[in-house]
Amino acid sequence: ENGFNHKNSEKRPRLDVDEESIAQGSSEDQSSASASVSVSIPAPSKSITIDESELPDNPEEIDPALLVENFELDGRIKQKLLAKGFKALFPIQAAVFEPISQGKDVLARARTGTGKTLAFSLPIANKLMQKDCSRIRGRSPRTVIMAPTRELAKQVSLEFESISSNLSVDCFYGGVSIDAQFGSLKRGLDILVGTPGRILDHLERGSLSLKDVEFLCLDEADQMLDIGFKDDMETVLKTLKDHRPSSAFQILLFSATVPDWVANIVKQFMTDHVKVDLIGKSKLKTSELIEHLAVMCSWAAHHDVVADLLSVYGLRGRAIIFAETKAEVTNLISHPKMKTEAMPLHGDITQAVREQTLKMFRDGSIQYLVCTDVAARGLDIPEVDLVINSEPPKEVETYIHRSGRTGRAGRNGVCITCFSPQKSFWPNMIRRSTGIECKLVSPPQIEDIATASGSSAASIVAECDPSLISLFVKPAIELANDKFDGNVTNALASALACLAGYSSGLKRRSLLSGSDKHTTLVMLIKQPARSGGFARSVLQKNYTDLLFEDTNNFRLSVDGCQIVFDINSEKLQIKSPGKLEESQRNGSSFRGNFGGRSFGNRGRDNGYGNNRNGGGGGSRNWNNRGNGYSRNSASGGSGGNFRSNGNRFSRGNRNNSSGNFNQNQTHSANHSTNHQKW
Template sequence: MFFKELTEEAKEGAFSNFPLSQNTINLLTARGIKYLFPVQVKTFQPIYDGKDVIAQARTGTGKTLSFALPLIEKLQSVSQDGRRGRAPKVLVLVPTRELAIQVAKDFKNFTKKLSIACFYGGAPYKEQLDVLKSGIDILVGTPGRIKDHVQNSKLELSSVKHVVLDEVDHMLDMGFAEQVEEILGSSYKKGSENNPQTLLFSATCPRWVYDVAKKYMRAEYEQIDLVGKKTQRTATTVEHLAIQCRSSQRAGVLGDIIQVYSGTHGRTIVFCETKKEANELAMNASLKQDAQSLHGDIPQKQREITLKGFRNGVFEVLIATNVAARGLDIPEVDLVIQCSPPKDVDSYIHRSGRTGRAGRTGICICLFQRREEDLLKQVEHKAGITFKRVGVPSATDVIKASSSDAKKLLEAVPPSAVDYFRKSAEELIDEKGAVAALAAALAHISGAAHIQQRSLLNSTAGFVTMVLKCSIEMHSMGYAWRGLKEQLGEEVDNKVSAMRFLKGKMGVCFDIPVDELSSIQEQWRDTRRWQLSVASELPELEEYPQEAARGFSRFGNSRQGDFKRNSWFKSGNRGL
């Protein structure tokens, strides 16, 4: 079924269906693009025919090329104006410097005949003025810098034929609405038939989009909605996972999550709320991968160097604030991590769009604290997704992923280098034995010599999660406590924490300290009623128990928010 759908998509997007020049087709093919994606299929002809368009499409669907390709073909189909100082025919406004650079790069990748310029704040004015003197066909820029050039009479927009507003909703969020309208006022005359073709692209469509449409677009503009009110608004190729984690454990957990879900050589973007947090996480000792931070306090030149380094694989983990959340089409990002559920659901849509780009499968993991459960559900509801709740990677998961990476590193060592270590290797084998010596080497290479076991329920270090299954449905946790005490004695009260019902209430899961595991396993004997085991993954759980509010459970003395037994049970109120 999937193969059939893919074939149909390829059929609809075949290059032969569109007025694409052979040069453009060659450039597309060279970049591994074999057909146009759905958003490009829907928008190509209306844009090429000169219609005004409002296009609503998910992040990560190939949105930039959906306007770049038809505009390139349109401009290249007429005789070229090669005069020095010529004013741009196309103006593309975007909200951020990084997106401006990316969009300009996409244009340059698919035309060798047209002059593309990119103007944004923080870059020297002189270089941009020199480009204006040379002449421009397509100008990509941020509203602030474009407005500066217009006000200083350095940029003439009266001959612009095509205007693109990309990430319109984000421009509104960043307070650019007034600047955008001032710029548009330089290109549009009320009621004129010669006003530029106007193209608005956005993942969401706030009211301002329609206000702009009414003011500047032709009455018969075309609206293309590839999202729909009831459909999933995030890229469909992204798997959404949620891991409960206390803020104090976040730094330690990140290294394990990246190791298991992305690997040493995969590329990961971590989004956090503050610049301080971004800097702290980038310097976090638990990260085995090289990491750098990206936020508004970093000078523009350094931000460009950082982004280039990430794209080129100089380092594997980019830790960013909102500044990098939109529009950065960094190819083959394996993993996106949100350090907390974003209060703005649109932020999640755009952030998760950094992975699963243009048909690739990606993973987005959202860390959350227990008090943020409602915020997580709000994201699910508004984004039209369902998070799969999983536990933090177990020690076994981390070791497996680390050893796999270490094996690849060993395989990459050239034979000439191996000879230098042959004598030392023979000595180690004599001392430890071949398997033990190689295992120690792999552990050291992988950086996994010191791995902490963590709770699958809340990621706390030094705890292991247990599953206690029951042959009947339980109506109270008191029944589980009684089953535990019958075999493990009263002292189990001080060992068990964070108890939760399994889905269906046919058991519970809970945490115990790692150093208590052997003792409990030795004492415990499974019966027809009860079976106790170590959880290898987070089981599906019931909602948080309401009985906590009625005095059934108390907060743990060392781990706030954990469910433990109290004197209510001891006084004889035993439920079942």
């Protein structure tokens, strides 16, 4: 993008593109991409389409038309909704209520986390409760709901139980004894929720009959293929069609996306259906309340970075960390910096333990879950504030469903994805595929971690029982006098650091790779350079003790006058932190696809904007084992400054005077944790 190819970038001509033209080009590109991507769904001749434009735009303002009291709901259901705090329905719930109540088949497409479960459970329960609900023993279910995972099936079952009073509801899935399910069927059911595999198992055994089914609902139908339930689901549909005339039952299909095979299901099994699409032509399929962030870090450092992201972003709310494999879940859980409140969740964990873990997560007994995609479709907990992907998921749809675990029920959420330099294409790929703009942020630095964990530790101290304070006054005074020369503030700060779990210290890490063995610097030069390699040649000519492998990740700015790179932290001593001038925080773009101060490799797809407010600088000593070159001192001759607030780098005269290379104003890895672009 922007005229660059990260491969063979050194051979391509340098392009200087101003930020305004880049912004205009990005806007046009996104518009064009959005117009070129569409999903074609075979529609019956009498299909009805309800467009999102007909629904309220501002979710914070309750449209009178959405108030619960304005819907023809059974009084018992209204009472239960109001008791749960529901004053109004969500747009998807209001849009499908009338078509389902009128007996139409419905294909509903809405963003993840917008209330799809209640959207179909409300009208179904309402119609069933208005009819004769005889409690005949052994009666066949009148409603069958299929969900891709056992967790989601249980969630749907609980939703039905919470709004209905005289309906018998049960949930069937694998991994548990089938005998209890036989007993439930013998007693009689009104609503059966389950996974396609277990429902098909009962059909083949003859223990389940579909002869009385009035509603067949497929929840999250687009995931049936990924999980391997596609064939089972189609078999159940064909069995129902063979046993019941089409006019006797309704098919309801709810999904965030509509892949081709789901479109074929619509064409084959649904007639005269209503299509409710709250996404329309927009590529964005996740809640607009979710902030999407991306962090580039090396694979070797990503466990450490994930733990720090949890410390910085997940202090006060629930968080879910997704891993690709069960082994990765184990590695994350066992990481020394991982919070003790985190619990694992994956396929090898027994059903009883999984259910107990989810129960503890819901009631707040545990704050963090580390899991595989087994839970991506099963958690409907509005209070999840943070989702972290330890690496980019393989499929775009998987990212949508993972990120959809947060930003639910009108709450804001954050989704952070770690990606390696080898996958630097990933943020742009997500933007092109979904319209989601992932803001690039740097890995948490020691200032971020100290501030966040210190605040958390301080809140714990503040909650101490006042009656206990007097018991600890004497050792507190002794500690302050003996170890901190009577400085009570330093003593308390040390206590907070220990309480936060960082008594052994914190390591500064690279802004480019996340490595805690490197520090990121920026070199300012007077004349434009052709490549980032210019900085390496300058360093090698002037500092003989600096090895080739001590520097890497060179990035050249658009104007060619700034080079960002990583240096071995053992060869660098930071004397004191510095600050960037405000004008420098929002200064020129580095080559890449992202705006202000985007670090790029002559057009390479990865970049860092002015996220996290820059920061840095400070006087630094680069120890050269006693025979370095003094670059800023009077005795060292005319030296050059590596810095990030305006002084240019000049080659100067090489001088063999002993001493340290003093970088008075070099840009370091300090930054705050807001999300403006680097």
